Structure formats: C-alpha cells, structure tokens
Amino acid sequence: MSVPRFALVGAGVIGKHHGRVMSELSDRLELVAVADTVLDRARSLTDERGGRPYGNLTDALAAEQIDVVVVCTPTGLHGPIAIEALGAGKHVIIEKPAETTVARTDEIIEARDKAGTLVTVISQHRFDPSTEQTLAAIAAGELGRVSSGIAAIDWWRGQSYYDSGDWRGTWELDGGGALMNQGVHTVDLLVAALGKPVEVFAYAGTLAHERIEVEDVAVGVVRFESGALGVLHATTSAYPGLSARLQVHGDRGSAVIDNDQLAFFHSTPAGAAVEEKLMGSTQAVSAAGPATASSNPGMLSDAHRSQYLNFLDALTGAAPLRVDLETNRQSIAVITGAYESARTGRPVTLA
Ligand SMILES: NC(=O)c1ccc[n+]([C@@H]2O[C@H](COP(=O)([O-])OP(=O)(O)OC[C@H]3O[C@@H](n4cnc5c(N)ncnc54)[C@H](O)[C@@H]3O)[C@@H](O)[C@H]2O)c1
Numbered sequence: 001m002s003v004p005r006f007a008l009v010g011a012g013v014i015g016k017h018h019g020r021v022m023s024e025l026s027d028r029l030e031l032v033a034v035a036d037t038v039l040d041r042a043r044s045l046t047d048e049r050g051g052r053p054y055g056n057l058t059d060a061l062a063a064e065q066i067d068v069v070v071v072c073t074p075t076g077l078h079g080p081i082a083i084e085a086l087g088a089g090k091h092v093i094i095e096k097p098a099e100t101t102v103a104r105t106d107e108i109i110e111a112r113d114k115a116g117t118l119v120t121v122i123s124q125h126r127f128d129p130s131t132e133q134t135l136a137a138i139a140a141g142e143l144g145r146v147s148s149g150i151a152a153i154d155w156w157r158g159q160s161y162y163d164s165g166d167w168r169g170t171w172e173l174d175g176g177g178a179l180m181n182q183g184v185h186t187v188d189l190l191v192a193a194l195g196k197p198v199e200v201f202a203y204a205g206t207l208a209h210e211r212i213e214v215e216d217v218a219v220g221v222v223r224f225e226s227g228a229l230g231v232l233h234a235t236t237s238a239y240p241g242l243s244a245r246l247q248v249h250g251d252r253g254s255a256v257i258d259n260d261q262l263a264f265f266h267s268t269p270a271g272a273a274v275e276e277k278l279m280g281s282t283q284a285v286s287a288a289g290p291a292t293a294s295s296n297p298g299m300l301s302d303a304h305r306s307q308y309l310n311f312l313d314a315l316t317g318a319a320p321l322r323v324d325l326e327t328n329r330q331s332i333a334v335i336t337g338a339y340e341s342a343r344t345g346r347p348v349t350l351a
Helices: 013-024 039-051 057-063 075-087 102-115 128-139 159-163 180-184 186-195 302-313 325-344
Strands: 005-009 030-037 050-052 067-073 091-094 117-122 146-154 197-205 217-224 229-235 243-248 254-258 261-266
Touching: 005 013, 005 057, 013 030, 013 039, 013 197, 013 302, 030 039, 030 057, 030 102, 039 050, 050 057, 057 075, 067 075, 075 091, 075 180, 091 302, 102 325, 117 325, 128 180, 128 243, 128 254, 128 261, 146 186, 146 302, 180 217, 180 229, 180 325, 186 217, 186 229, 186 243, 186 325, 197 325, 217 325
Parallel strands: 005 030, 005 067, 030 050, 067 091, 091 117, 146 229
Antiparallel strands: 146 243, 197 217, 217 229, 243 254, 254 261
C-alpha cells in the first residue's frame, strides 16, 4: 500500500480532532472523504482538512478508493458502521468505547476476523509517557506484586453538555454515563495495570443532572484474576471538575497518574533490595518532576497522534498493534458488569 487513504465518519467534537491529527500526519496518510449525516459538518471539515464530503459511509465507499475508515459517530452506531467498513474489506479505527455492550463488540470482532483487516479502538492514554513508564515498570517487576489500584474520574459536565446532543446520556447510543463515556479511559488503564478482571460490584446514581437515562456517579470494586483488587469512582457531578487519576500499588513500588502526568512514582529495580520500613513515608518520589495538572481535565492530548502512528506502523507490519478490540472489550465488560451489579444489587462475574 502506498499512502493509505482514509475516510472519517462523524464530523463532530472528536471527528474534528481526528481531522487535525490527520493533517499533522499528511505525509503518512491521505484524508479522501468525510461522511456525516449533517452534510454541512462533513463539508466544513473537508474545507479545512481536504477530501470530499458525503452524507453517509455507503456513498463514500461507492465513490472513493478507501483503505481505512475512522468511526467517530455516537458510540451506539460504532458497530453497524465498523461492520459495513469491514464488510467492504477496510481497516478500521474506532473511537472509544468500541460499542455499548460486550455482545455488540463481539459482532465487530467477528466481522474483523472475517475481513482479516486491522481494527484499533482509540485508547489514547495508553500512549501517554506516564502510562508507558508505569506499565513498563509493572512488566519488569519493579512495582513487585501489584495488589491494588484505583481508577477515579472526578469530572464536571454541565447540563448543557448532556443537552448538546440527543444521543448523550442515553443507554442506546451513549451506553452509559460517567463510567462508560468519561471513565472508560481510566478503567482501561486500571485493566492494563492489574490484568484480567473477573468480578465487579457497583452502585450507580443519577444525582446532579436531569433528562438523562444514565448515571452521573458510579462507584464500585473489581477483583482481578491475579487476586489484585481495584476501586472505581467515576462522576460527572464533581464541580468544578477535578482530575482523572490512576493509582497502582505493589510491594516494591507505586505509581499515581493524575491528569496524564506522573504525580508519584517509586519503583525498585530488579536485584535491588526493598528497604524494610516499619511504616511507609508519604514523601513523593517523582521520576518525572512535579505533576502539571491540566486546567481542563477533558483536554485532548497528542496521544491520539501516537496511536495513529502505531496503527500506521501496524498496517505496514513495522510494529504490532498496541490496542485492539479485545483490549477495549475488557473495559466494556467491567463497565457493563458494574451497571448490571448496580441494577441487581449483586456482584457480577465477568466471562
Ligand atoms: N477519545 C476521546 O478522548 C474521545 C473524546 C470525545 C468523544 N469520544 C468518542 O467519540 C464518539 C463521538 O463523540 P462526539 O463527542 O464527537 O459526538 P458528536 O455528537 O459531537 O459527533 C458525532 C457526529 O456523528 C454524526 N453522525 C451521527 N450518526 C451518523 C451516521 N450514521 N453517519 C455519519 N455521521 C453520523 C453526527 O451528525 C455528529 O456530527 C463517541 O463514541 C465518544 O465516546 C472520544
């Protein structure tokens, strides 16, 4: 393949961000089509970024030579659009979460296996240097036995956010609230750090917003196959909006990532003895300097570009794909399991 030809479906908030990333990577890919059911949105993106506007993916596929389809529509439409693209033999990039349920994610996995093409799900925070350093330390045993973790998203979304699109805050198209839409990134990092989740118990409530079906606060606990235990706390009701935070603790070290930055990091390299401490010190040992907390917790980082670069390298066989559908499926299983638990009042075993 020479330079792969991309089609973007969904020219909304995140679609525009993908457009910018594609412009930045114009030596590695070409944007040939943008499809949005609101044609003006597609047109304004092609005016800015290139390619031709279409009202839907079907028309774009019929008119253009396309190698890769990028799906940036509301979550509950990811499946049908990705499956149409895979049916036409295309590679696919899907915004997070892959779909609203595990069963719908499995339908995309089945279509991908039939097509034999590549599919990545955007999970850009896996590409943050803070995440890479933490996961590398865990893999090298430098945090020792990882026994617990906390995924906390303490954000604020005003009523105007939920009112800004018919699909927001609905089960059918958003798939959930604070834990699914905002929290999936941090849940994904918890899973990356602690391994395979096997059971979840949760409570959820809609406590600070109106006219939404889904939760704006969820808390829960997760048990992992390794025996490690995790805590979930996701809210869009924490005014004025604080941070997304991951804590990971082991018997040779701990890491805290706050708003994508390493706020605390302590590891013990292989071969080095752990200092015997009667009680731990609370003094932070930071490998990356002080955390620079973002004033805008929802701010998108350059990490999308890093994930695009990994996808482009995987297309040419130069690197393995770092985030696939199976990766994202685990987070969707934890989140939908948490919802089932909150509904039934019982712990849910994850298949
Ligand atoms: N990775 C991240 O940090 C991040 C951030 C924001 C949103 N997202 C994800 O991106 C997705 C979209 O979110 P958004 O905030 O951009 O939503 P949005 O409502 O701003 O944009 C969605 C766009 O899709 C279009 N659309 C709807 N149905 C379509 C169809 N069948 N064909 C073509 N276009 C269609 C809409 O007209 C709209 O322009 C969601 O899955 C969301 O979870 C990810």
